[in-house]
Amino acid sequence: xxxxxxxxxxxxxxxxxxxxxxxxxxxxxxxxxxxxxxxxxxxxxxxxxxxxxxxxxxxxxxxxxxxxxxxxxxxxxxxxxxxxxxxxxxxxxxxxxxxxxxxxxxxxxxxxxxxxxxxxxxxxxxxxxxxxxxxxxxxxxxxxxxxxxxxxxxxxxxxxxxxxxxxxxxxxxxxxxxxxxxxxxxxxxxxxxxxxxxxxxxxxxxxxxxxxxxxxxxxxxxxxxxxxxxxxxxxxxxxxxxxxxxxxxxxxxxxxxxxxxxxxxxxxxxxxxxxxxxxxxxxxxxxxxxxxxxx
Amino acid sequence: xxxxxxxxxxxxxxxxxxxxxxxxxxxxxxxxxxxxxxxxxxxxxxxxxxxxxxxxxxxxxxxxxxxxxxxxxxxxxxxxxxxxxxxxxxxxxxxxxxxxxxxxxxxxxxxxxxxxxxxxxxxxxxxxxxxxxxxxxxxxxxxxxxxxxxxxxxxxxxxxxxxxxxxxxxxxxxxxxxxxxxxxxxxxxxxxxxxxxxxxxxxxxxxxxxxxxxxxxxxxxxxxxxxxxxxxxxxxxxxxxxxxxxxxxxxxxxxxxxxxxxxxxxxxxxxxxxxxxxxxxxxxxxxxxxxxxxxxxxxxxxxxxxxxxxxxxxxxxxxxxxxxxxxxxxxxxxxxxxxxxxxxxxxxxxxxxxxxxxxxxxxxxxxxxxxxxxxxxxxxxxxxxxxxxxxxxxxxxxxxxxxxxxxxxxxxxxxxxxxxxxxxxxxxxxxxxxxxxxxxxxxxxxxxxxxxxxxxxxxxxxxxxxxxxxxxxxxxxxxxxxxxxxxxxxxxxxxxxxxxxxxxxxxxxxxxxxxxxxxxxxxxxxxxxxxxxxxxxxxxxxxxxxxxxxxxxxxxxxxxxxxxxxxxxxxxxxxxxxxxxxxxxxxxxxxxxxxxxxxxxxxxxxxxxxxxxxxxxxxxxxxxxxxxxxxxxxxxxxxxxxxxxxxxxxxxxxxxxx
Numbered sequence: 001x002x003x004x005x006x007x008x009x010x011x012x013x014x015x016x017x018x019x020x021x022x023x024x025x026x027x028x029x030x031x032x033x034x035x036x037x038x039x040x041x042x043x044x045x046x047x048x049x050x051x052x053x054x055x056x057x058x059x060x061x062x063x064x065x066x067x068x069x070x071x072x073x074x075x076x077x078x079x080x081x082x083x084x085x086x087x088x089x090x091x092x093x094x095x096x097x098x099x100x101x102x103x104x105x106x107x108x109x110x111x112x113x114x115x116x117x118x119x120x121x122x123x124x125x126x127x128x129x130x131x132x133x134x135x136x137x138x139x140x141x142x143x144x145x146x147x148x149x150x151x152x153x154x155x156x157x158x159x160x161x162x163x164x165x166x167x168x169x170x171x172x173x174x175x176x177x178x179x180x181x182x183x184x185x186x187x188x189x190x191x192x193x194x195x196x197x198x199x200x201x202x203x204x205x206x207x208x209x210x211x212x213x214x215x216x217x218x219x220x221x222x223x224x225x226x227x228x229x230x231x232x233x234x235x236x237x238x239x240x241x242x243x244x245x246x247x248x249x250x251x252x253x254x255x256x257x258x259x260x261x262x263x264x265x266x267x268x269x270x271x272x273x274x275x276x277x278x279x280x281x282x283x284x285x286x287x288x289x290x291x292x293x294x295x
Numbered sequence: 296x297x298x299x300x301x302x303x304x305x306x307x308x309x310x311x312x313x314x315x316x317x318x319x320x321x322x323x324x325x326x327x328x329x330x331x332x333x334x335x336x337x338x339x340x341x342x343x344x345x346x347x348x349x350x351x352x353x354x355x356x357x358x359x360x361x362x363x364x365x366x367x368x369x370x371x372x373x374x375x376x377x378x379x380x381x382x383x384x385x386x387x388x389x390x391x392x393x394x395x396x397x398x399x400x401x402x403x404x405x406x407x408x409x410x411x412x413x414x415x416x417x418x419x420x421x422x423x424x425x426x427x428x429x430x431x432x433x434x435x436x437x438x439x440x441x442x443x444x445x446x447x448x449x450x451x452x453x454x455x456x457x458x459x460x461x462x463x464x465x466x467x468x469x470x471x472x473x474x475x476x477x478x479x480x481x482x483x484x485x486x487x488x489x490x491x492x493x494x495x496x497x498x499x500x501x502x503x504x505x506x507x508x509x510x511x512x513x514x515x516x517x518x519x520x521x522x523x524x525x526x527x528x529x530x531x532x533x534x535x536x537x538x539x540x541x542x543x544x545x546x547x548x549x550x551x552x553x554x555x556x557x558x559x560x561x562x563x564x565x566x567x568x569x570x571x572x573x574x575x576x577x578x579x580x581x582x583x584x585x586x587x588x589x590x591x592x593x594x595x596x597x598x599x600x601x602x603x604x605x606x607x608x609x610x611x612x613x614x615x616x617x618x619x620x621x622x623x624x625x626x627x628x629x630x631x632x633x634x635x636x637x638x639x640x641x642x643x644x645x646x647x648x649x650x651x652x653x654x655x656x657x658x659x660x661x662x663x664x665x666x667x668x669x670x671x672x673x674x675x676x677x678x679x680x681x682x683x684x685x686x687x688x689x690x691x692x693x694x695x696x697x698x699x700x701x702x703x704x705x706x707x708x709x710x711x712x713x714x715x716x717x718x719x720x721x722x723x724x725x726x727x728x729x730x731x732x733x734x735x736x737x738x739x740x741x742x743x744x745x746x747x748x749x750x751x752x753x754x755x756x757x758x759x760x761x762x763x764x765x766x767x768x769x770x771x772x773x774x775x776x777x778x779x780x781x782x783x784x785x786x787x788x789x790x791x792x793x794x795x796x797x798x799x800x801x802x803x804x805x806x807x808x809x810x811x812x813x814x815x816x817x818x819x820x821x822x823x824x825x826x827x828x829x830x831x832x833x834x835x836x837x838x839x840x841x842x843x844x845x846x847x848x849x850x851x852x853x854x855x856x857x858x859x860x861x862x863x864x865x866x867x868x869x870x871x872x873x874x875x876x877x878x879x880x881x882x883x884x885x886x887x888x889x890x891x892x893x894x895x896x897x898x899x900x901x902x903x904x905x906x907x908x909x910x911x912x913x914x915x916x917x918x919x920x921x922x923x924x925x926x927x928x929x930x931x932x933x934x935x936x937x938x939x940x941x942x943x944x945x946x947x948x949x950x951x952x953x
Contacts, residue, residue, distance in 0.1 A: 136332075169332070170331060173331035173332040173333070174331055176331075176332070177330065177331055178442075180558065182332070182557045182558050182560070182561050183558060183560030183561045183564070185332065232443075236442060236443055239443065239445060239446070240442060240443075240445075
């Protein structure tokens with residue numbers, strides 16, 4: 001992705017180092033990568049997260065951070081605990097140990113909708129759209145967190161409620177245009193093929209104007225062409241709206257192409273963290289992917 | 296559109312027409328584009344301001360008079376403005392096909408030496424950057440949609456709206472220059488340069504002057520009484536001469552509104568929303584629409600289906616006559632009126648053709664039943680015959696004289712003549728100036744008196760004066776007895792049957808015609824399924840006796856229809872066979888645009904041709920084929936040859952004349 005990786009990656013490594021010292025509350029000035037994007041300070045920091053389900057430890061003492069404007073990937077073989085990690089970030093799971101810091105504040109226990117209000121939106125591995133509703137309506141539901149008028153005002157649809165609806169529709173239409181799904185605007189989602197549904201889900205997540213966008217296996221089950229399309233959309237979203245993106249993926253090729261930094265997990269542990277090049281040359285990562293006997 | 300006599304003399308360029316439109320009806324809509332789910336509109340006055348701003352921006356970037364400005368992208372108001380802005384500063388717009396690969400663009404842009412390119416988006420910018428090394432003249436690329444282009448190096452790359460902003464900022468400095476240049480435009484200046492797709496060799500740049508475009512727009516707008524109330528949907532490639540005439544020439548002359556669809560995929564929805572009154576589509580689009588309707592009717596409930604069938608049968612009987620204003624009985628009229636409420640009206644609405652006043656199709660032959668279907672609904676669908684070199688119009692069908700087998704009478708101001716060899720020539724105010732930097736081709740095509748060879752063979756029907764195109768001139772030949780042989784005419788008739796995908800007719804220099812037929816696997820396969828005919832392969836289906844039976848019926852029907860035509864009655868197909876493989880471009884039998892390569896097929900299947908003519912009942916053959924992965928293989932087959940019944944013909948013309 002970047003033409004001149006050396007400069008930016010070194011820069012990045014330094015700033016990362018620095019910010020971990022300061023505990024994430026500090027916002028450094030940010031810097032510009034070789035391809036012209038601005039990577040800012042730390043938005044979210046996971047500190048020593050441990051998540052257990054009964055006797056099973058899904059995540060074991062993991063720490064990493066997500067910086068503003070970057071594309072951060074979490075990869076690992078099946079059962080490594082990637083989805084659990086995403087669910088911790090989205091607030092769906094509460095870790096037994098460790099802290100989640102978001103925008104410089106330690107996050108208390110929250111319900112998922114409260115997390116959504118904070119500006120975190122996500123897509124799902126198994127697509128969770130309203131099948132009977134049109135694409136447009138599905139995207140509009142993504143705006144729910146932005147709605148300010150009450151249920152009665154909306155039923156009457158006068159004044160503020162009407163203006164709000166118009167503004168929301170306009171926002172939804174911009175996203176529909178951005179993701180090139182105009183031709184299915186009025187089509188019920190249930191009639192769409194898989195690849196398009198994935199795109200609609202991304203559209204709905206974007207409609208919430210998230211500060212942090214979580215993508216759970218955005219390319220799972222796609223063919224090469226659909227993967228290329230999706231990669232382009234992810235990069236474009238990041239570039240155009242400056243959205244911070246954290247994604248889970250097990251297709252290594254795609255991850256290495258789109259992300260700025262990668263966390264590698266295996267059996268609930270973090271075994272690597274760094275730029276795609278660093279991760280690629282990490283012996284532990286290679287072992288995990290090629291399958292070395294574990295003790 | 297009435298113009299003041301004083302004004303008419305000044306209307307010598309597209310920018311002058313724009314000025315007239317702003318003065319006469321500045322608030323009327325000029326452009327609409329659906330974006331963000333809503334139709335956004337610009338009046339003539341607003342469009343003129345946008346065009347001026349961009350023209351000033353171009354001056355700011357240093358456009359000189361006579362420069363070429365390439366325009367690449369799908370139909371969008373911005374690109375139309377870019378073309379008119381280029382004309383305003385004395386430059387020449389060169390629209391290019393947006394789906395062309397970088398190589399093709401490199402050739403065209405290198406050939407005209409374009410200094411500027413106005414393109415739609417990142418995709419087009421990338422293509423130009425890919426070949427920029429070879430394009431020494433190309434100085435600036437201006438793009439409309441900034442998406443994905445943020446990181447690009449911007450020293451020679453500009454965003455459309457920024458160019459406009461800079462133009463507005465520099466208005467004081469450049470406005471007088473813009474005025475000067477606009478005033479200098481004459482009738483003989485180049486209006487636009489369009490590259491023909493070029494089936495043989497490299498594309499040729501057709502230079503069309505203001506005179507060509509404006510005279511043609513004026514004559515054709517009067518022919519169909521186009522007013523500024525028309526609505527058109529601009530969806531055909533901007534690089535095609537038709538779009539330039541419809542969306543710029545006629546639109547500026549008559550002052551009607553040009554609507555641009557949201558995206559290529561939403562064309563049908565946008566068509567319904569706009570409901571154009573003036574519409575052009577190639578036969579393929581009409582065919583697809585009809586098929587969609589028919590498939591949906593097959594799935595409809597019994598009662599609905601029966602109502603549909605009954606009224607459609609009635610429409611087929613009286614619809615065209617009502618459309619042409621011929622006398623029709625009161626009862627029939629009543630039933631048609633009822634049908635309009637129940638079936639035709641809603642159907643036209645679904646097709647987006649409710650408001651059509653004038654519809655045209657051209658480009659290739661249209662099946663008579665498709666043509667009649669639309670006409671019977673009351674849609675005034677007509678045919679025209681044209682070329683880039685003629686600024687489109689050569690002949691067209693007047694209202695009330697429409698038939699599927701002619702292309703109409705010469706358009707106003709066009710002289711047409713058929714020379715001894717049967718080739719059609721024309722001369723008109725729309726005839727192109729020259730092929731850019733290609734005097735040899737210009738001389739070959741256009742003689743000093745201004746007559747242009749079309750390359751098509753045809754004849755005028757004696758009683759109606761309508762022109763009928765029979766074939767490409769180089770394909771037309773004589774049979775052994777001297778009668779006319781027009782293979783494509785027969786092939787087209789055969790191909791109108793859904794079961795026949797391709798047909799190749801032989802007969803040049805021979806005593807009778809014979810044909811190869813390719814079945815359409817989807818249509819015939821569907822038919823086989825419904826009739827419980829089992830088959831394991833294409834080859835087996837193609838050789839099935841009942842399939843042969845069916846094809847034989849089609850061939851005989853075709854023969855009967857050909858026999859009605861005095862000139863071509865000798866072209867009836869005496870013997871035919873159904874090919875054991877589909878003709879394929881990979882095997883060199885078709886061109887990439889799916890046109891039959893008659894000569895190559897004749898050589899390749901020489902044994903089959905011989906068998907057709909030596910009277911044998913079946914023939915064994917081996918054919919080499921290329922698979923999709925490039926491997927080669929052989930197909931062996933024994934093909935049955937059938938005799939088709941022919942209608943006895945009166946003695947060939949040569950003898951009859953004696």
